[in-house]
Amino acid sequence: MGTIRIRDQSYIKQKNIESILRVLEECQPISRAEISRITDMSPASITRIVNALLALGLVSEGNIAPAAGRGRRAINLRIRPDGMYTLGVSLESSRIRLGVMDFAGHLAAAEETALPAPPASPEEAAGIARALFGRLGGAEKWPGLRAVGVSVPGTVDNEAGRAARSDQLAWTDVSVTEPFARVFGLPAWAENDVKACLVGERAVRSIPDDEDAAYLLIGTGLGLAVSAGGHVLRGAGNAAGEIDGVPFGAGRLSDYLVERNLLALARSRDASVRRVDDIVLAQNEGAAWAVELMDSVIEAVRVALYIVNAFARPHHILLGGSLVRAIAPFVQERLPGVRLWMGQNYADACVTGAAILARRQARRLLIAQKLTVQ
The missing domain is CATH 1.10.10.10 (Winged helix-like DNA-binding domain superfamily/Winged helix DNA-binding domain)
Known part of the structure; x- marks a missing residue:
């Protein structure tokens, strides 16, 4: 009980x-x-x-x-748009993007830069984010800054502010919020990237709370996020939506829907492949290996969408990530009738979602601390 x-x-x-x-x-x-x-x-x-x-x-x-x-x-x-500002930060293996959101929900400014290799530590990432904020004018330009939201690929315990596991960033059980809160001197919140993307896409598309939505990320990683009744479904430890290990054929869904894994499969057939576009080009030219591989990719997308519909039957399904641009024409042609929207730029969606989540938390804190309504 x-x-x-x-x-x-x-x-x-x-x-x-x-x-x-x-x-x-x-x-x-x-x-x-x-x-x-x-x-x-x-x-x-x-x-x-x-x-x-x-x-x-x-x-x-x-x-x-x-x-x-x-x-x-x-x-x-x-x-009042200038009543409060929050920051949204998107972390990937090789880059960081930061945006400033006003209280009306508009991204007022954004900046990005590369992360050092090997993958940066949370402390290094926070320091780089602080430098990016300085390039956008810093606290002098944004005096009402209240909180920072950080989007992290992988399993993120949002309540504890920790990344339980992020393969892209090579992080295991590390605090995300502590270094960001320290360098900015503000409350910080961490969120899984797919859930942040879902929140960002819902806001950009003005999807009302009474219409459920799902976001399927394919590309740098594979993940699923679902919102119902205006609330993101989180599961224990915020781990709902980790579908990369779902069996598919002789392997897993992630073998075909994570870009680095897909490229590895392609190179085992043709060592000259460098990008996903090379696979698409080979398929268009009739190369048997590429046709077979793209068939498997589309079938993997079909299975992932079946999981979404069987679990949530949402009003809207959004498809995002680095593989979307390359495979979107095939998805639309081969999966007719599927209620799909192609998502905006992944990093922009992450930044928007992270900033919105930070704004919600900052607003709650402000209400709890300063509003004394009788």
Whole structure:
């Protein structure tokens, strides 16, 4: 039997504030009266919470809303983009990308650079991220910076802030959040890259909470993330979605859907292969080995999508990663009727998702620490 959690008044207040901010994000500009109607909260409660948000600089008053009958015309409210900033960091084996997100959810600036080889330690990665932030203007340009979110490929315990295992970064049971929190002097949160991509893609495409979505990453790694009812499904230790070991043929799905493994298979047949594009070109020219290999790749995608549909039956399935550009035409041709969206750039999706997750956590902290709504 699970632990029973006792919810006190502060928890209820925090949830009420979160509800109002969510309505503002989705419906702005909007009046206090409309917020009251949507949230089913009393006008007095709305006024107290909005006044606190105004005092914190998270919300601003704008134009006058059209009057709905007699009485005083309502003032519309908006989220203040400069009310808070968060950082999103995407780590890969050879590069790091960092972006600054404003409180309205827009990426205001981004920068990237190479990571040193052999794979950098968490401390080195944090130091490089700090230097990238400096190139974007640093704290002087972004004075409202509140938190840092870090996307890491592999199994990430988001609650502990640790990478349990990251083959790409050669990390095993290391803290991700401690070095980032130390160099930035801010709270830091870590997240698995596929889950960060899902959060980022949902935001960019404005997928509503009541529409479930799945993100299948194929390329530098293989992974799956699913959200239901607006919440990411995490599993024990945040390990839900680790499908790289699923059996396929004589091997595993990852043999065909992880780029380095696919290239190794191709080179065993043709030593001149350097890129995935070489496999596609050979297939188009009718090379038997390439035709057979691409058939296996498409079948592996089919199996992965079957897993997604059997498990979650989502409204939307997003396909992302470094292999997408090369195989997208074959997927669309060979798997007609599958509800697929091709994802945006992997690193951009990771940065966006990590920054959003950091913003959510920073917002909760701010509410818990500074908002005293009676």
